[in-house]
Amino acid sequence: MSYRKGYMSERELVHKLHKKGFMVVRTPRSGRMNIPLPDIIAVKKGRIIVIECKSRKNGFTVPMDQLEQLRKWESLGGASAFIGWKIPYKGWSFLKLNDVVMNKGNVGKKFISEKGISIDEI
Amino acid sequence: MSYRKGYMSERELVHKLHKKGFMVVRTPRSGRMNIPLPDIIAVKKGRIIVIECKSRKNGFTVPMDQLEQLRKWESLGGASAFIGWKIPYKGWSFLKLNDVVMNKGNVGKKFISEKGISIDEI
Numbered sequence: 282m283s284y285r286k287g288y289m290s291e292r293e294l295v296h297k298l299h300k301k302g303f304m305v306v307r308t309p310r311s312g313r314m315n316i317p318l319p320d321i322i323a324v325k326k327g328r329i330i331v332i333e334c335k336s337r338k339n340g341f342t343v344p345m346d347q348l349e350q351l352r353k354w355e356s357l358g359g360a361s362a363f364i365g366w367k368i369p370y371k372g373w374s375f376l377k378l379n380d381v382v383m384n385k386g387n388v389g390k391k392f393i394s395e396k397g398i399s400i401d402e403i
Numbered sequence: 404m405s406y407r408k409g410y411m412s413e414r415e416l417v418h419k420l421h422k423k424g425f426m427v428v429r430t431p432r433s434g435r436m437n438i439p440l441p442d443i444i445a446v447k448k449g450r451i452i453v454i455e456c457k458s459r460k461n462g463f464t465v466p467m468d469q470l471e472q473l474r475k476w477e478s479l480g481g482a483s484a485f486i487g488w489k490i491p492y493k494g495w496s497f498l499k500l501n502d503v504v505m506n507k508g509n510v511g512k513k514f515i516s517e518k519g520i521s522i523d524e525i
Contacts, residue, residue, distance in 0.1 A: 302479060303479075303480075304475065304476050304479055304480035304482070306428060306430050306440060306444055307431065308428050308430075308431070309429065309430070309431040318428060322428055322444060322446075324444075324446075324451050324476075324480040324481060324482060325479065325480060325481070326479070326480070326481045327449065327451065327480075327481030328481070329446050329449065329451060353426065354426050354446075357424060357425075357426055357447065357448070358425075358426035358446035358447060358448070358449075359446060359447070359448045359449030359450070360426070360446060
């Protein structure tokens, strides 16, 4: 995945969430200060959502340390954490953190077709 | 205020909040995509805090459009919004958005000594 492609996909997702009434932040790429950060943080009427975004053609494995970071946002922050995958020619689909953890971080097309939810369901 | 001074002050505040159990994000300076963003967003056990940070010697006025942006984080996002002022030789003090709005955005040393709260009270 090119940096630019990922960036454009994330921008698009930020706008989608904003249109749905969320206040949204894309976290900075640099200066992360060693504090775990998901790619997107969105809040709406007290609900907190954090999303780790992937924009690529084929399946992938989310590294264990990233899963643990997302878990902290859930346990300490009170957020709901998701892995978002922008599948070419299909668009964004989302997996609940717990489903991805249960699958050892592995995300493929069969898995997301079974467990994936749309932006309207997150 | 120099950019670097403000940056260092914000970093310090991010670490303080992190130590207090918040999951914290400093929002990016660039690429704001025309969506209103406070300087810091922090969440803890479902509580959402947003902070507009000022690091300067003398009083200041928060522009009306910034106040309105913070208001949106409260009304749409469900956050509690604060203006944080790092006063030289005194450290961080925080004002509730509503107090600052009632004072037409004006923040001075007398005002913050009356209405200001510490990091432990936000």
